[in-house]
Amino acid sequence: MKTSKISIKDVIKNYESILFDSYGVLFDGLKPIDGSIELINHLNKINYNYFILTNDASITDEERSKIFINQGLNISREKIISAGSLIFNLIKKENFFEKKCFVYGTKSIKNDLRNKGIKLLRNSEIEKAEIIIFSDVEKWPTIENLNKLLNFFYKKYSEKKFIKIILPNPDIIYPIGNEHFNFGAAAFIDMLEQAIFRIFGKNIQYKVIRLGKPYEMIFEIAKSRCKSNKIIMIGDQLETDILGANNVKIDSALVTTGINTTKKKITIDKTAKNLLPKFILESIRL
Ligand SMILES: [Mg+2]
Structure with a gap:
């Protein structure tokens, strides 16, 4: 598999569901990342199937949705799958x-x-x-x-x-x-x-x-909620977002611009096979 570049428009065109990482892709921990508000508004408008996969387990999905909405990211609670919400799934399972x-x-x-x-x-x-x-x-x-x-x-x-x-x-x-x-x-x-x-x-x-990314449970729950198998994971971390997607055989795109959560220079050629994204997404701007 060779990693190639893709635009967010082509992601939307070629896939039927997107799984987004939150921190480093849509949100920097304090404010939305450039282009994320417009992207979410667009996906909502065209009724596109997407979910936010976050490892955060400090608040409920409802509280997270409120924080997103206050920041201008119009993401409803049903679209959030957090590691915190997996605690109950595990206890049940x-x-x-x-x-x-x-x-x-x-x-x-x-x-x-x-x-x-x-x-x-x-x-x-x-x-x-x-x-x-x-x-x-x-x-x-x-x-x-x-x-x-x-x-x-x-x-x-x-x-x-x-x-x-x-x-x-x-x-x-x-x-x-x-x-x-x-x-x-x-x-x-x-x-x-x-x-x-x-x-x-x-x-x-x-x-x-x-429980969270890169472990399977969060991806399996997300997959079961997607309408088709044409799913892509968009994230900024090879060791969590990309590895996890590869483990469950979902395509992936690594975000490299905006605010990245790592200072490591990513050299794709030298990356281990299971950490290799299918695509590089230079920007989430439409
Ligand atoms: Mg991240």
């Missing part, structure tokens, strides 16, 4: 309803899960947890709490009680506007994972269930 569940995350994510019928442990009840969900970095990753969690996992695993860890957003960092980044929950979960492996060895029954 694995039939975890009866498990004792503890969530580190925002109030809105906790309320959303409660509204969907999932019973959550209170802050003081973490010792009882069978599942821990790390949906955001809200308050918990202090050095004291990380040490506490490490020793909590050590105690449980020594007793062969294996807690399931759910990480909706596998991104280590996320952008805040141009040229500024914050750590995501994954950075701290990766660290805890390394520590557990260091103590027990890698063969322990310890497993973090990662």
Whole structure:
């Protein structure tokens, strides 16, 4: 497969559904990216099938839609598929309803899960947890709490009680506007994972269930909601958007202009095969 250039007009003409990454493609974390408002208005006007695939798990899809709309991006809640919304899909799929569940995350994510019928442990009840969900970095990753969690996992695993860890957003960092980044929950979960492996060895029954891009679940849900198989993923990250699309055999286009979330110079010729986009999209301007 050779990577070639494509325009957004040809994307719309040649495909029947578009999956957009949010940060770095439509939105920079603070404001819409040039051309994105006009593009979304156009797609809405022609009733084009599109979805936003975001790894963010800090707010509900309804709240995200409100933020988009306030910024001029007229994206309804039904068009958003976030890693946060996959928590419920996973609990349903694995039939975890009866498990004792503890969530580190925002109030809105906790309320959303409660509204969907999932019973959550209170802050003081973490010792009882069978599942821990790390949906955001809200308050918990202090050095004291990380040490506490490490020793909590050590105690449980020594007793062969294996807690399931759910990480909706596998991104280590996320952008805040141009040229500024914050750590995501994954950075701290990766660290805890390394520590557990260091103590027990890698063969322990310890497993973090990662949900967002590049993992399959978010793409499979998106595919099931698209009207045809002529689907393309548009993203700015090879390791999440492009790899994930390639894994589920969806065509992909890498956005290279506007505000990119990486400073790495992308040399397509040297890119591993599974990270190779089908197209380069130099701009999302119509
Ligand atoms: Mg992105």
